[in-house]
Amino acid sequence: MIELTLDDIARATSGRLVPGRDGSTASTVVEGESQTDSREVRPGQIFFARRGEETDGHRFAGQAVDSGAALLVVEREVDDRVAQIVVEDATDALGALATEVVRRALAAAADAHAADPDRPELTIVGITGSNGKTTTKNLVQAMAERLGPTVASAKSFNNEVGGPLTMLRVSAETRTLVAEMGASAEGEIARLTAMAPPRIGVVLSVGLAHAGEFGGIESTFRAKSEMVRDLPGTAVAVLNRDDPRVARMAELTRARVVWFGLGSDADVRAENVVSDAAGTRFTLHAGGEAAPVNFRVLGEHHVMNALAAAAVGLELGLPLAEVVASLEAATVAARWRMEVMGGRDGVTIVNDAYNASPDSMSAALRTLAQITAPGARSIAVLGEMSELGEFSIEEHRRIGLQAVRLGITELVVVGPEARHLHISAVNEGSWDGESVFFEDQDAAFEHLRRTLEPGDTVLVKSSNAAGLRRLGDRLGETYAVDAEGAES
Incomplete structure (x- = not known):
């Protein structure tokens, strides 16, 4: 501070x-x-x-x-x-002090820049979206650190408490503040952007995460759009061109818009995307340049987060080569986010149980199907997607049906709140696989310990409240190997 x-x-x-x-x-x-x-x-x-x-x-x-x-x-x-x-x-009071600290830091940096144009001003990057905030924040942080002292949200500090705690770490030496900004109700992101006004505002997606708290998808849209509504004309709005709701936000901001996405109309885009168990490879296009990227973060859906981060890195002043180098240095999105564990007997555990929404659950299942070797078994260990309100039953049923249609070998459903997911899969008569249900993690762990076979790939996914990350850790430890490849 x-x-x-x-x-x-x-x-x-x-x-x-x-x-x-x-x-x-x-x-x-x-x-x-x-x-x-x-x-x-x-x-x-x-x-x-x-x-x-x-x-x-x-x-x-x-x-x-x-x-x-x-x-x-x-x-x-x-x-x-x-x-x-x-x-x-x-x-x-916490928010008020954060507002004052950021105000003083911005003013001091502006004065220093006026006296010495070679000295950069403080740049604030705000990141929001229904999915991918923490992953994108981590990628942007790594890029910003190449340019100078950087403060970024710790863990998933993104609410009325975590946001100000991050902002209060700003010092006179800070060049970039990367602030993850989440919300469970309208007005919360606006309060955070008032405390730390972004020069670069990023919106990743508008989905059903926290839909129960927001009251519906349109309320979610209004809440997420608070990131860009008050940006001045000198700022930049980094928007997902492939998300129709995010694309609508271009009409709501005075800022210059930079699009990211997979389509040819995006300013920062990816082509030739290939995903496997080692990560994702793609060609990054931006500013008339193109470069191959070997992105080792597991999950094709993380390409969008990489594109958003690349757009920010370029706006911060990094050349494309350094943006690519930063992306290629990343190996994991964050703790409990597509975290690859295990290895003994060829058993791979993917612990993605920090949080879950319908969109992220769907993406994780697609990743499981993609990375499972031909002829090998895929097992999805799934728990509750919380904070969905009236959409909960419908969305759990949809995920159960998707697991069947993706050809997942076995579905292990944990916790009474996720039972509809299990019922949906069982009712799909065309499925040759099976779904089993357990009331608690211990029972699910014992089942998996008895039945996992060499070469299996296991996804563990749930909302944070369901706590399946602990089950993922137990499985990862059980199937871990030490540095010499022996059982640990």
């Missing part, structure tokens, strides 16, 4: 400063990162005591001070060993 005095922070958060017994005063400078989890606090950092649905951060303020917190942002006075800033709402 850039340096701020306690008085600066109190003003930014509309709070009341209560000096601590440590001798801190209004002029005391704080520059440490901010945390909302007391277990993550390190010396010199700021702890925001948020009240959540299940717990109250004020209960852990003492632990934060014990860990070295230099400042507490609280809704009531709790620990006078260090300075406290008392605010009405700690979550709102």
Whole structure:
């Protein structure tokens, strides 16, 4: 974080400063990162005591001070060993401080650039979409780091808490801020873009992820379009040309539009896409140039994320050769996202159970069918797709039917919330495969441990709430090999 005095922070958060017994005063400078989890606090950092649905951060303020917190942002006075800033709402205060830090960082970078045109300004990249945000963010981060100091969302920090925590890591040296911006309701992305106004706004897709919370696909469209609605004419909107709803957003923005996609009308596009168990190969076209890409991230659907990232990298100033080199250096989208594990007896485990929507579930099943060797077995271990609301039953049934039509050898469905997926597959009389259902992960694990055969390829996929990533990890460990190729 850039340096701020306690008085600066109190003003930014509309709070009341209560000096601590440590001798801190209004002029005391704080520059440490901010945390909302007391277990993550390190010396010199700021702890925001948020009240959540299940717990109250004020209960852990003492632990934060014990860990070295230099400042507490609280809704009531709790620990006078260090300075406290008392605010009405700690979550709102977190956002307000992030807004001020980003504003100051942008202003300082602009002043430095005016004095020395060779010194780059701070560029903010905002990324949203129903699927692919974290993968694209990771790819953009790697490209931006080739140009200078970069701050990017940790893990999937993309909401009213994670977004500001990322923004507060910006310092005077930061050249690029890559902010993943998610939402579960209209207005949330607009709040994040107000805190950190993007110069490059990316929209990947508009699908049924979180449709139950949004209230339908049109509400999802309106929410995602908040990324580009307020972009100024000097900004860039990077839009998916192949998604009709995203394409409509070109009419809603004043920004210059850069299209990515597979069609010939995209500014950044892929041709000759070939996918297998080693990743995806394609030819990248942009700006009149073309280059082959050996993209080792598993899953043909990740090509769209790679194209979006390439468009951003080019806008940041990277030459095409460096964009390609960055894409080719990537080996995994992110933890629990098409993560290849196992290997013993030729058994491949693909753990893609960090999250799931109908679109990403469908793409993962297609990938499973593509990468399974001829004559080998494909097993899909599937759990609930959450937050679908009224669309839940229909979409689970559709995925069950798709598994059958793709010729998946066996379907292992886990958890009562996903039962309709199992029923749909069983009711498809033309299928020669089988579907089995288990109430919990332990039963599913024992079944797989007994029945997996050499050469099998196993996909584990579910929403985060279903927790099948742990089942994927267990299977990966069970079928792991060590560096010498022996069983681990």
